Amino acid sequence: MRMKKKLAVASAVLASVLALGACSSSSDGSDSATDESTLGISGDTIKIGIKFDQPGLGLKDGDTYKGFDVDVAKYVANKLGYDDDHITWVEAISAQRETLIQNGSVDLVFATYSITDARKEQVSFAGPYFIAGQDFLVSKDNTDITGPNDLGSKILCSVEGSISAERIRDDYSKDVQLYPAQTYSECVELLAAGSVDAVTTDDIILAGFAAQEQYADKFKIVGNPFTEEKYGVGLKKGNTALCEAVNDALTEMFNDGSWEKALSDNTPSSYTPNMKLNPPEFEGCDS
Numbered sequence: 001m002r003m004k005k006k007l008a009v010a011s012a013v014l015a016s017v018l019a020l021g022a023c024s025s026s027s028d029g030s031d032s033a034t035d036e037s038t039l040g041i042s043g044d045t046i047k048i049g050i051k052f053d054q055p056g057l058g059l060k061d062g063d064t065y066k067g068f069d070v071d072v073a074k075y076v077a078n079k080l081g082y083d084d085d086h087i088t089w090v091e092a093i094s095a096q097r098e099t100l101i102q103n104g105s106v107d108l109v110f111a112t113y114s115i116t117d118a119r120k121e122q123v124s125f126a127g128p129y130f131i132a133g134q135d136f137l138v139s140k141d142n143t144d145i146t147g148p149n150d151l152g153s154k155i156l157c158s159v160e161g162s163i164s165a166e167r168i169r170d171d172y173s174k175d176v177q178l179y180p181a182q183t184y185s186e187c188v189e190l191l192a193a194g195s196v197d198a199v200t201t202d203d204i205i206l207a208g209f210a211a212q213e214q215y216a217d218k219f220k221i222v223g224n225p226f227t228e229e230k231y232g233v234g235l236k237k238g239n240t241a242l243c244e245a246v247n248d249a250l251t252e253m254f255n256d257g258s259w260e261k262a263l264s265d266n267t268p269s270s271y272t273p274n275m276k277l278n279p280p281e282f283e284g285c286d287s
Helices: 011-024 068-080 094-102 164-171 184-192 203-210 238-256 258-266
Strands: 046-050 059-061 062-065 087-093 124-130 134-139 155-161 176-183 198-202 219-221 229-236
Touching: 046 068, 046 094, 059 068, 062 068, 068 087, 068 124, 068 238, 068 258, 094 124, 094 229, 124 203, 124 238, 134 184, 134 203, 155 164, 164 176, 164 198, 176 184, 184 198, 184 203, 184 219, 184 258, 198 203, 203 219, 229 238, 238 258
Parallel strands: 046 087, 155 176, 155 198
Antiparallel strands: 059 062, 124 229, 134 198, 134 219
């Protein structure tokens, strides 16, 4: 797959920074990452926020972490000079992502983190590295909901801190009954129990839940995405050097086939991403 628009080559300063990080060594003999003064990352580990409960994207399974977000995060971390053993994974639920970045609990967030103007007031974003679309997950026999205009006063579950539920209420249905859950796995459990009529979030997230064995033949995705959700890499506001380094790594991932493989390996065969939008063009690193 060819990238629609290749990012400009990183500056000579950034290239020299990455080269320095690759050549230096930590006290335990392993390769050390770029020093704190250049990218704002301290120590010999990088702290990355992901979702722990999203199958196909960010899922904690015992002591292992897997999914598309995880694979993209590993690739970027490796390019920054951190091998997999020097990544600390941190759970980043939707409502806490900005706080985790601002207080230094994480260096980067790869957690289906849609880039919005409101969020850019609090944090900076590299990328995007994927564009999804908001949709609905409903019971397999549901014929009432075919899009956002069909909700009326139905009970809709989404996650606190996400923009999905607020968009429905503000733009489509003032009467919809919103059920704010902590996680999407909670929403899907409520849908399976018949406690809510639908779950709304990005189609790639819904596809992962629908493909889980315990939900086989129980759900369907409506299949009428009505937004463009640009998944960015969250980082501390104004850290332009780190943003550019991440974008440089993502460019390599797009071009060498690793991005396409990560997407194919982690999404169900029933899910078809919008390839007119993916892989996406970067928005640039504004301080």
